[in-house]
Structure formats: C-alpha cells, structure tokens
Amino acid sequence: GAVVSQHPSWVICKSGTSVKIECRSLDFQATTMFWYRQFPKQSLMLMATSNEGSKATYEQGVEKDKFLINHASLTLSTLTVTSAHPEDSSFYICSADPEIGGAFFGQGTRLTVV
C-alpha cells in the first residue's frame, strides 16, 4: 500500500531555533500534501495544504511566516518551524493522497521546544 514517510520522528530544539520536518511519499507522486498539528488528547487540526510547485494554502489562524512549507517535488514536502518557541511544541503529522481523499499519513513528528 501507499507509504508516507515523515522525518524526524522526534526532535528537541532550543527556543529561537528553526526545525525542518520532511514528508515523503515513497511509492506514489503527490501534487498535494497536508500538514496537521495535534495537541495532547485532542484531534488533528489542518494547518496547511502543500501544493507542488506553488505556494501553500494556510488555514485560518496559522502563521505562514512561522510555519514555512516548501513542496519542491512530487514526493517531498517540508515544514519548517521558524524561531520555535515552547508553545510550538506539538505533534506534527503530514499526509498525502495517492487518490482523491484517500489520505495516507506519516508517522508524525513530536517537537519539543525547550
């Protein structure tokens, strides 16, 4: 089946630094990928839609300058959390659709900002 690989699975960084998270579709091409954020014991919140070759579409309330998304190829999207602060600590998950709506998810990245 379709596989989406997310890296790293966890990261600890100092406040003020930037962290890059990669999302790769391993056996299919994805013109669109999605980035979600999940707080403890809560559901996933869609942050943005990553579009290959064009700008990402951000959901309301998500700071585009804080969460930089680059979809450089049909198999790779990256999310960079810039100037991270403790409140950015969260579980970030990407997904990609090999077909309309059939999302497959990465294993998630747990970011802790200290």
Add this chain to the structure above:
Amino acid sequence: SQQGEEDPQALSIQEGENATMNCSYKTSINNLQWYRQNSGRGLVHLILIRSNEREKHSGRLRVTLDTSKKSSSLLITASRAADTASYFCATAGTGGFKTIFGAGTRLFVKA
C-alpha cells in the same frame, strides 16, 4: 472548524463486547475515513468508505455511511484490550482534497 464530530467522546467496555462509534458531518463529502491512534503515536488508516457506498467490512470492523443523515458508524466486534485507542473519523469534501478530522472517540477495552 472541524467537520466531523464523533459520538461518544469516550467509551469503556469489557473485552468481547462490541463497540460502536458514530460520526456526523456537515457538508457533502467524497468519502469518509476512520483512523485509529494509540496514545502519542501516529495515525493508522482503518477503512475508507466512499459516498456511493453504504457499508464496508474489514475483519472485525464494520462501517456504515448514511449520506442522507450525514452520519457514519464504526462497529468493532468482539473487542480486545489491544483495541484501546482513540478513533477518529475524517471526511474529504467534494470541493477539495483536504481531510478534516473530528474530535475522536477514546475507546477503553477492559481485559
């Protein structure tokens, strides 16, 4: 705002019993998906049901979809302690590809 809403928010049952979780949504959909998430872990895709389907089975899982009522149910039969997890429904709308998640049902199966 989130599209899907699961009911109940939490469910505690004995091993061997059946667990039923419901999901309601608000707008037209292409499909509806159910996912499982163990505490602090990633999502596991369980089953996808398309808008023109009414019922799907996968092992001990049975999913129904009623587009007239904009609702779906997930039935887990003969539950096991290992089924303890959070279960989310998610919908893919007709207007785009993005998947919107409900708040989830936390299922606890007691051995």
